[in-house]
Amino acid sequence: MSGHSSWPEWIYVGVVIALMVWVGAEAWEAERLVDHVPADAEVIKVTGQQWFWSFEHEDGTKEIGELHVKAGKAYKFEIESKDVNHSFNIHDYVVLMDAVPGRVNTVWFAPTEVGQHDIQCREYCGLIHYNMRGTLYVEDPSS
Amino acid sequence: MVLELQKPRPIWQIMFSTHHTDVGLLYLITSLAFLFMGGALALAIRAELFLPGSQIISDSMTFNRIFTVHGTTLIFLFIIPFASSVGNYFVPIMVRYKDMAYPKLNAIAFWMIPPAGALIWLGFADFTWYATPPYSIISAPGPAADMWIFGLKILGISSVLGAINFIVTILKCKHPDMSIGQVPLLAWSFLSSSLIILVAIPTFAAALLMLLTDRLGVSGFFNPALGGDPIAYAHLFWFTFHPEVYVLVIPAIGMMYEIIPRFSRKPIHSYQSGIFAFVLLSIVGFSSWAHHMYATGMSFTEKTVFMVGTLAAVPASALHVFNFVATMWNGRIKFATPMMWAVGGIALFFSAGAGGVANAAMPLDFQTHDSYWVVGHFHLFVMGTIAFGSIGFLYYMFPYVTGRMYNEKMGKLHFVMSFIGTVMVFFTQHVLGLYGMPRRIFDYPPIPEWIAMNQIASVGAMIIGVSMVIFLANMIYSSGKGKLANTEDPFGVGGKYYYPFEVKNPSH
Amino acid sequence: MKKMIVLFLVLAVMVTVPVIESAFAAGDEPGQYLDRRVIIWNLFFKMMTIAFVVGAVVSGTIIWQCWRFRESNPKAKPTPYEGTDW
Numbered sequence A: 001m002s003g004h005s006s007w008p009e010w011i012y013v014g015v016v017i018a019l020m021v022w023v024g025a026e027a028w029e030a031e032r033l034v035d036h037v038p039a040d041a042e043v044i045k046v047t048g049q050q051w052f053w054s055f056e057h058e059d060g061t062k063e064i065g066e067l068h069v070k071a072g073k074a075y076k077f078e079i080e081s082k083d084v085n086h087s088f089n090i091h092d093y094v095v096l097m098d099a100v101p102g103r104v105n106t107v108w109f110a111p112t113e114v115g116q117h118d119i120q121c122r123e124y125c126g127l128i129h130y131n132m133r134g135t136l137y138v139e140d141p142s143s
Numbered sequence B: 001m002v003l004e005l006q007k008p009r010p011i012w013q014i015m016f017s018t019h020h021t022d023v024g025l026l027y028l029i030t031s032l033a034f035l036f037m038g039g040a041l042a043l044a045i046r047a048e049l050f051l052p053g054s055q056i057i058s059d060s061m062t063f064n065r066i067f068t069v070h071g072t073t074l075i076f077l078f079i080i081p082f083a084s085s086v087g088n089y090f091v092p093i094m095v096r097y098k099d100m101a102y103p104k105l106n107a108i109a110f111w112m113i114p115p116a117g118a119l120i121w122l123g124f125a126d127f128t129w130y131a132t133p134p135y136s137i138i139s140a141p142g143p144a145a146d147m148w149i150f151g152l153k154i155l156g157i158s159s160v161l162g163a164i165n166f167i168v169t170i171l172k173c174k175h176p177d178m179s180i181g182q183v184p185l186l187a188w189s190f191l192s193s194s195l196i197i198l199v200a201i202p203t204f205a206a207a208l209l210m211l212l213t214d215r216l217g218v219s220g221f222f223n224p225a226l227g228g229d230p231i232a233y234a235h236l237f238w239f240t241f242h243p244e245v246y247v248l249v250i251p252a253i254g255m256m257y258e259i260i261p262r263f264s265r266k267p268i269h270s271y272q273s274g275i276f277a278f279v280l281l282s283i284v285g286f287s288s289w290a291h292h293m294y295a296t297g298m299s300f301t302e303k304t305v306f307m308v309g310t311l312a313a314v315p316a317s318a319l320h321v322f323n324f325v326a327t328m329w330n331g332r333i334k335f336a337t338p339m340m341w342a343v344g345g346i347a348l349f350f351s352a353g354a355g356g357v358a359n360a361a362m363p364l365d366f367q368t369h370d371s372y373w374v375v376g377h378f379h380l381f382v383m384g385t386i387a388f389g390s391i392g393f394l395y396y397m398f399p400y401v402t403g404r405m406y407n408e409k410m411g412k413l414h415f416v417m418s419f420i421g422t423v424m425v426f427f428t429q430h431v432l433g434l435y436g437m438p439r440r441i442f443d444y445p446p447i448p449e450w451i452a453m454n455q456i457a458s459v460g461a462m463i464i465g466v467s468m469v470i471f472l473a474n475m476i477y478s479s480g481k482g483k484l485a486n487t488e489d490p491f492g493v494g495g496k497y498y499y500p501f502e503v504k505n506p507s508h
Numbered sequence C: 001m002k003k004m005i006v007l008f009l010v011l012a013v014m015v016t017v018p019v020i021e022s023a024f025a026a027g028d029e030p031g032q033y034l035d036r037r038v039i040i041w042n043l044f045f046k047m048m049t050i051a052f053v054v055g056a057v058v059s060g061t062i063i064w065q066c067w068r069f070r071e072s073n074p075k076a077k078p079t080p081y082e083g084t085d086w
Helices: A007-035 B009-015 B022-047 B060-094 B103-111 B113-123 B136-141 B145-172 B185-216 B230-264 B271-289 B300-311 B314-328 B337-359 B362-368 B374-404 B409-435 B448-481 C002-025 C036-068
Strands: A042-050 A050-057 A063-064 A066-072 A075-081 A086-090 A095-099 A105-109 A113-121 A134-139
Touching: A007 A063, A007 B300, A007 B314, A007 B337, A007 B362, A007 C002, A007 C036, A042 A086, A042 A095, A063 A066, A063 B022, A075 A086, A075 A095, A095 A105, A095 B314, A095 B362, A134 B009, B009 B022, B022 B060, B022 B103, B022 B113, B022 B374, B022 B448, B060 B113, B060 B145, B060 B185, B060 B230, B060 B374, B103 B113, B103 B145, B113 B145, B136 B185, B145 B185, B185 B230, B230 B271, B230 B314, B230 B337, B230 B374, B271 B314, B271 B409, B300 B337, B300 B362, B314 B337, B314 C036, B337 B362, B337 B374, B337 B409, B337 C036, B362 B374, B362 B409, B362 C036, B374 B409, B374 B448
Parallel strands: A042 A075, A066 A134
Antiparallel strands: A042 A050, A050 A063, A075 A105, A086 A095, A086 A113, A113 A134
16 A cells, blocks of 8 residues: 655646636636627527427517528527426527526527528427427528 | 355345345346346437437337436446445455444345336336426326336435445444555545435435425425426436436446556555545535536526536546556556456546536537537446446456456457447547437437437447347356356456455355 | 645635636626627637647557556566565
8 A cells, every 4th residue: 555646646636727727717708708698689589398499579570480580680589488498409509598497598699691500409308309399590681 | 255156055045145245246236137227228229319210119208218217227226236236345355344334234225226126117207317397297107207206215215325334334344453544445435435425315315305296296396387496406406416426436436446556566656646536526526516507597607616616526537547547657567357447447537527528618518518419428437437447347356256257358358349339339429419419319300410420329339239248148157157266366466455255254 | 745735725826816806807798799609619629629639648648558568568577566465
């Protein structure tokens, strides 16, 4: 049963701690940037229920399973759930936030190019969780 | 204890025994049975996901039940009982005591596992191993859900009883000549993981009762319709189960601490830093639970606190890796099967840890949360590190338990195939997660990248499956017909072993 | 050893204090139009660069020492502990 620690071990631990501090600082900075919602972001209410997504725009238009937004504008999602936990996810835009009944969670994004992207549910919600999907249409702002 | 098969006894003598080696044998056989049962479910999942659409499982409800029972089985009915088996065999020997401190309690703790396993398997619940409320309260079909809750309740009590027994055995029953600073690291790993269990489990035990009364409709702790909050359950659950990750991994590290010096023919590089890292990990492990909940709508401050808490656990784990590498340095390493498993486990431990650091970084959670990245990450821990350490240790103690040697070639083949399979399945799943595939889905849209990566993962899983058949054949054949082991030095590496075969079993 | 611990404590405090200060100084000013994909994927690739470099060093070391210190290596020599009851 020999063994005290040695100086290479101290250096090694120092390097590990320094790496972790760097990871923490970088992550903190990135999170700070993506956390701040622009003041003119348009609110879209997102409701998850077994097993589809519905959306309500600021002007009152409602959509089910599809979401139409304009490129070059910022949108803030206010996400809630009617029954069990879901997770609203547009993977191509790295948008993800849980829909928890009794809470309103927010996340924002600003689509840049015209295109179509998948919307899916990332939190287990039962029988048809695997097919709780929708489509995001990013449209040309001039049209 | 050993030589069960050379001096056969009636089975009831083992079943009703309270001797620590008999209880250890019962734990061992039970945990291996559940390893194969849970593994079969994993193969079913991988076969189903080989292509989009329904393959071998007809509906999503069956699929959901399968992955729920797969996770519950392998964590609670394989990893934990396997660790208890090793602890039962070795802890009393290492502290030089005749038995566990409370032999009857020990047997009771074991005998809670079969009924709990029966409840989980006969119920076949579908609400994931996390029992996610409010789904588990308002949607999950009974009686499966209730049977799962009772099964987990029993397993929790069994863990607590086992933990008390290990703590008392190590602290109070160790030989008076032996200070706590001389207790081997494997026993230290059981001391730290048992202390974590005592602190962590009661929270989940409370949450389970609340879940049950919620399901019965008499309370609404986690039911938003009655004013409850599902996030409260998430906190209670993860306050138990993030430390529980360390409960699973610390004994496996302890097993590597037994294997690696032995086969390097050198004492451990730094005994003190091993103890230090165990103790540090079991304290810091309690500061990181909510990193599982970044996406539930936590504030920036909360996220920062738990990110720091998570990163703080890294240096302690890194110390173990350093210790292993430094122990092997300048050794004369014999690559027998146990050593191969231990070294493979260290290599995968690093990958799993690096993935864990990425998970802890708050914004990356938007990419990886509840995707296949997470599945790949934690499987690298439970399979790549914990199961590798455990299986390596099983090969190591095989000659002590049976008095015979396993087949070395088959053992090595088992390792090589499992290692390749593990890399194929779980590294691929990381990338699959980055492509956005959610976990816990029965079917997926035919996206070409998803299909390709799912197929690589499924092939890898089949390789692991075949290697496990080889393993089973090796264990069964060698325990009856293997060549007799030299129990003084079964691996021909010299040094002073802990000789479990010297234990006096009153039944022998 | 005590000096080392004190030194590390001082260093740790010197690193943490400015970080905590800047963490609390961060204002609540509304953000600009940022592309979260760029920020998050950049962070991801930065971390993976470091992870793969460190991983290469760690696994390279393990693979090298498995090759060098295996008992069948011609240069292998008995450790000082062999034949003793360590």
